[in-house]
Amino acid sequence: MRYLWAFLVGGGLCVIGQLLIDLTKLTPARVLVLYVVSGVALSAVGLYGPLVELAGAGATVPLTGFGHLLAQGVKRAVEEQGLLGALTGGGAACAAGVTASLLTGLAASLLTKSRDQN
Amino acid sequence: MKPDKEQYARLLKQVCPRSPLLRDFLWAFFVGGGICLLGEGVRAAWLAAGHTLSDAGALTSATLIAASGALTGLGWYQKLATRAGAGTLVPITGFANAVVSPAIEFRCEGLVTGVGARMFSIAGPVLVYGLLASAVWGVIWWLIRPWML
Amino acid sequence: MTRVGDTVRFACPPGVEAWAAVGGKKEADGPLAAGFDLLFTDNRLGEETWEQAESTLQRHCAELLLQKADVTLPQIDLALGGDLQSQCTATAYTFRGLDVPFAGVYGACSTMAETLALAGCLTAGGAARRVLAMTSSHFCAAERQFRTPLNYGGKRTPTAQWTATGAGACLVSGRARPGQVRLTAAAFGRVRDPSVKDGTNMGGAMAPAAAETLYRFFLDNRCAPADYDGVYTGDLGIVGSELLARLLEGEGVDLADRHRDCGLLLYDRETQQTGAGGSGAGCAASVLAAHILPALQTGKMRRVLLVCTGALMSTTTLLQGESIPCVAHLVELTAPVD
Numbered sequence: 001m002r003y004l005w006a007f008l009v010g011g012g013l014c015v016i017g018q019l020l021i022d023l024t025k026l027t028p029a030r031v032l033v034l035y036v037v038s039g040v041a042l043s044a045v046g047l048y049g050p051l052v053e054l055a056g057a058g059a060t061v062p063l064t065g066f067g068h069l070l071a072q073g074v075k076r077a078v079e080e081q082g083l084l085g086a087l088t089g090g091g092a093a094c095a096a097g098v099t100a101s102l103l104t105g106l107a108a109s110l111l112t113k114s115r116d117q118n
Numbered sequence: 119m120k121p122d123k124e125q126y127a128r129l130l131k132q133v134c135p136r137s138p139l140l141r142d143f144l145w146a147f148f149v150g151g152g153i154c155l156l157g158e159g160v161r162a163a164w165l166a167a168g169h170t171l172s173d174a175g176a177l178t179s180a181t182l183i184a185a186s187g188a189l190t191g192l193g194w195y196q197k198l199a200t201r202a203g204a205g206t207l208v209p210i211t212g213f214a215n216a217v218v219s220p221a222i223e224f225r226c227e228g229l230v231t232g233v234g235a236r237m238f239s240i241a242g243p244v245l246v247y248g249l250l251a252s253a254v255w256g257v258i259w260w261l262i263r264p265w266m267l
Numbered sequence: 268m269t270r271v272g273d274t275v276r277f278a279c280p281p282g283v284e285a286w287a288a289v290g291g292k293k294e295a296d297g298p299l300a301a302g303f304d305l306l307f308t309d310n311r312l313g314e315e316t317w318e319q320a321e322s323t324l325q326r327h328c329a330e331l332l333l334q335k336a337d338v339t340l341p342q343i344d345l346a347l348g349g350d351l352q353s354q355c356t357a358t359a360y361t362f363r364g365l366d367v368p369f370a371g372v373y374g375a376c377s378t379m380a381e382t383l384a385l386a387g388c389l390t391a392g393g394a395a396r397r398v399l400a401m402t403s404s405h406f407c408a409a410e411r412q413f414r415t416p417l418n419y420g421g422k423r424t425p426t427a428q429w430t431a432t433g434a435g436a437c438l439v440s441g442r443a444r445p446g447q448v449r450l451t452a453a454a455f456g457r458v459r460d461p462s463v464k465d466g467t468n469m470g471g472a473m474a475p476a477a478a479e480t481l482y483r484f485f486l487d488n489r490c491a492p493a494d495y496d497g498v499y500t501g502d503l504g505i506v507g508s509e510l511l512a513r514l515l516e517g518e519g520v521d522l523a524d525r526h527r528d529c530g531l532l533l534y535d536r537e538t539q540q541t542g543a544g545g546s547g548a549g550c551a552a553s554v555l556a557a558h559i560l561p562a563l564q565t566g567k568m569r570r571v572l573l574v575c576t577g578a579l580m581s582t583t584t585l586l587q588g589e590s591i592p593c594v595a596h597l598v599e600l601t602a603p604v605d
Binding site for chain 1: 291292293309310311317406407410411416417418421422432
């Protein structure tokens with residue numbers, strides 16, 4: 001059941017993005033910013049947590065999940081460190097993803113070359 | 119001849135082909151859903167390997183990022199993306215593609231001034247506004263928390 | 268040389284002595300492949316960067332041109348050329364290795380008609396005996412400069428065009444000899460800006476500039492599309508072509524079956540997935556040299572107009588919210604007299 005929900009929720013979040021691109025003047029870059037900020041907001045008001053409970057990776061893998069991760073990290077950090085947590089929580093929460101991307105990028109740039117699309 | 123700008127804008131709207139909504143919808147849904155399904159499988163595998171829930175989440179992200187990086191290097195991710203659209207854009211694999219592709223592209227402009235400087239030229243805004251939103255939420259939580267307990 | 272309105276008409280027309288077209292992979296799979304002088308299956312052309320690859324494309328094109336014309340470098344008085352790379356570098360780097368006086372020309376995708384028109388004026392006026400006019404574009408160099416990295420996954424909008432990987436060159440000399448295609452008239456366009464801000468809809472932005480140049484040309488010269496075997500536009504694509512027809516129709520000019528677009532001739536839009544059609548300075552240049560000039564030479568066509576359109580924005584101005592100013596330059600080419 002978890003797998004089915006992961007597929008449906010994940011697919012649904014992508015479809016919303018596609019419709020925003022096709023039907024509005026929003027560019028892909030703006031859609032991504034909108035997604036991550038929405039993720040933070042939905043998590044803050046307590047709506048995103050239950051979605052993760054239901055759909056697992058279907059909710060965490062889309063970029064809204066990245067926002068949720070940041071919001072959760074900040075919440076925890078504020079509880080531990082007070083106001084300072086507002087500055088440290090987000091960075092700590094996304095460190096794994098960002099550093100993994102960065103290392104992958106560095107490795108790929110050394111190992112491969114840009115490819116023609118023709 | 120000077121076509122009225124408003125008239126021309128209307129003409130433009132008539133003539134320009136629209137995105138094929140149903141096809142875009144299906145591609146985005148099935149590819150995006152498929153990537154999330156894959157993510158769920160990876161997460162289950164990390165959990166089964168004995169990791170905690172939050173560690174398994176981070177490891178899943180890292181796994182998907184590495185996979186996306188490899189496919190980007192091979193030139194396959196962009197091939198899928200020309201059809202899948204938001205299906206490959208919205209998942210974390212799209213974020214990885216946005217970091218890895220400029221790193222590869224600007225390698226010829228140096229490791230520091232090319233790879234280093236350009237790596238986050240596309241994905242940067244997500245980090246900037248994601249972190250901004252999280253900091254704002256942190257301050258709000260700090261303010262309202264005493265009343266929430 | 269006489270001037271009527273915006274048109275420069277050459278009383279003793281300069282001749283197009285020779286031409287050459289060089290293309291890349293997609294161009295090799297396209298319907299005009301047989302007309303090209305040289306086609307590459309690897310768009311890197313053995314170079315380290317895409318920018319170098321474009322310069323190499325031009326070098327091959329220039330060398331082939333000289334060979335076909337049986338002319339050596341010292342016999343060329345001036346080279347006019349341009350491309351899409353910032354600061355026109357592809358061309359400048361090409362002429363690092365070709366020892367002739369060189370003037371860079373930037374007109375985006377309109378550059379081929381622009382250099383030809385200039386070459387016509389300069390040779391007819393006696394400022395140069397023989398002028399080389401050449402332009403190019405390279406899909407990969409353009410993509411990484413104007414859009415996104417090549418490995419970045421993005422979906423193209425339905426109006427987006429495909430930058431051609433190709434170069435085209437012509438050798439223009441003072442007075443057409445019998446048997447040479449003649450450059451009989453030229454017109455430089457006026458900048459038109461229909462307030463299009465979408466950088467992926469070049470055809471939509473450029474159509475009014477093409478319509479303006481054509482309308483004025485027909486008016487100044489008291490002629491009509493029916494007087495020509497072909498009215499070729501450089502890279503309006505499917506969207507821009509439709510717009511051009513409608514704009515001219517509104518002014519009482521019927522393009523009818525005379526209009527053809529270089530961007531739609533170079534590729535098979537459906538099977539080759541080139542979106543709204545080909546584009547880029549190399550598109551019109553290679554279609555001119557691979558398709559139009561050979562047809563004039565063999566007498567398949569008697570008289571044609573080539574109108575190349577250029578979008579004159581930069582990535583900076585687009586990001587700053589500016590709309591896209593466009594221009595269209597025109598040349599009239601006529602089959603040889605015996």
